[in-house]
Amino acid sequence: MSHESTLPEGDLLVVLRHGPHGSLWLREGLEAALVAAALGQRVSLLFMGPGVAALAANQQRGPLEQKGTLPMLEMLPLYEVESLLAVDEDLDALGLAPERLAVPAERIAPTAVAALMARHPLVLNF
Amino acid sequence: MILHILNRSPLDSRVYRQAMMAMGPDDRLLLIEEGVQGALPQLVRHFEEIAGRLFVLREDLAARGLEGQCDDSVLVVDVEGFVTLTEEADKSVSWF
Amino acid sequence: MATTEITRYLEVGGNRVGLDPEGYLVELTDWSPAVAEALAAEEGRELTKAHWEVIEVLRDFHARFETSPAMRPLVKAVAQALGGDKGNSLYLMRLFPESPPKVAARLAGLPKPANCL
Numbered sequence: 001m002s003h004e005s006t007l008p009e010g011d012l013l014v015v016l017r018h019g020p021h022g023s024l025w026l027r028e029g030l031e032a033a034l035v036a037a038a039l040g041q042r043v044s045l046l047f048m049g050p051g052v053a054a055l056a057a058n059q060q061r062g063p064l065e066q067k068g069t070l071p072m073l074e075m076l077p078l079y080e081v082e083s084l085l086a087v088d089e090d091l092d093a094l095g096l097a098p099e100r101l102a103v104p105a106e107r108i109a110p111t112a113v114a115a116l117m118a119r120h121p122l123v124l125n126f
Numbered sequence: 127m128i129l130h131i132l133n134r135s136p137l138d139s140r141v142y143r144q145a146m147m148a149m150g151p152d153d154r155l156l157l158i159e160e161g162v163q164g165a166l167p168q169l170v171r172h173f174e175e176i177a178g179r180l181f182v183l184r185e186d187l188a189a190r191g192l193e194g195q196c197d198d199s200v201l202v203v204d205v206e207g208f209v210t211l212t213e214e215a216d217k218s219v220s221w222f
Numbered sequence: 223m224a225t226t227e228i229t230r231y232l233e234v235g236g237n238r239v240g241l242d243p244e245g246y247l248v249e250l251t252d253w254s255p256a257v258a259e260a261l262a263a264e265e266g267r268e269l270t271k272a273h274w275e276v277i278e279v280l281r282d283f284h285a286r287f288e289t290s291p292a293m294r295p296l297v298k299a300v301a302q303a304l305g306g307d308k309g310n311s312l313y314l315m316r317l318f319p320e321s322p323p324k325v326a327a328r329l330a331g332l333p334k335p336a337n338c339l
Binding site: 015017048049087110113114115117118121122123125 | 128140141144147148149150151153216217219220221222
């Protein structure tokens with residue numbers, strides 16, 4: 001549970017609401033985050049709803065060998081994207097306890113989402 | 127203040143719940159496109175918590191033959207009003 | 223992603239290696255050190271040990287993350303692998319003038335960096 005005062009600030013908040021495979025939303029959101037970070041913007045990522053599935057360990061390529069998104073997530077530290085947050089209720093709904101995550105994310109309560117958005121001048125929803 | 131914009135109907139998708147969850151106490155929500163269905167008396171209960179901060183776009187209602195059928199609690203704006211809402215907000219966030 | 227469109231071929235030791243419009247390999251598996259040498263020679267570059275170290279870092283990056291890095295992450299990856307003396311943009315600019323992420327990715331047989339302007 002995160003207290004509001006500890007929420008990160010940044011230039012851009014990318015909200016990821018779709019899980020891996022099945023649609024391009026997650027990949028496109030991560031690409032937007034990487035481009036902004038490559039240009040020196042401070043980027044935060046919020047995983048919400050089905051999007052929290054992007055954090056799960058043991059993801060693989062799709063049945064037709066489609067690339068997954070986990071390698072992109074693992075690359076984020078090299079782009080200096082360090083603030084990853086996820087809505088705790090949504091993690092719990094999918095049984096994603098911290099030890100089941102491939103990439104650590106800070107758990108935040110749904111009530112903290114509004115404050116998080118307020119701390120970023122630009123919010124992009126994917 | 128953030129202007130949230132929703133284009134999905136509560137009949138079709140739970141995205142409206144994500145939008146409501148993300149709204150701060152002063153934030154506003156504008157229903158557009160198929161999202162305008164949420165302004166009907168039968169569905170407006172989904173937006174109870176944000177009464178007084180719920181807007182709906184007149185042109186999208188009219189296009190669907192729904193103008194005049196909204197719940198009284200919903201504030202109807204035209205495209206010009208949409209622009210004003212955008213100007214009054216620090217930023218907009220789209221939910222789809 | 224590499225494009226699938228072959229606009230020309232590079233002759234390397236009797237093999238024909240397909241290149242896309244920007245000179246990147248179409249089939250990443252076509253790569254070999256000899257291909258890198260041939261690509262470099264075409265551009266009038268000579269590959270030294272310093273170049274090879276960076277090419278190695280890039281190929282590791284791609285094996286791990288399935289993509290080619292933009293400048294910042296390239297600098298960081300080089301710093302992690304080879305130390306801070308080499309993990310800086312000045313050093314990389316000197317080795318791969320114009321655009322280190324693009325030039326080095328091409329020589330390393332990797333796709334063009336996607337999020338690199």
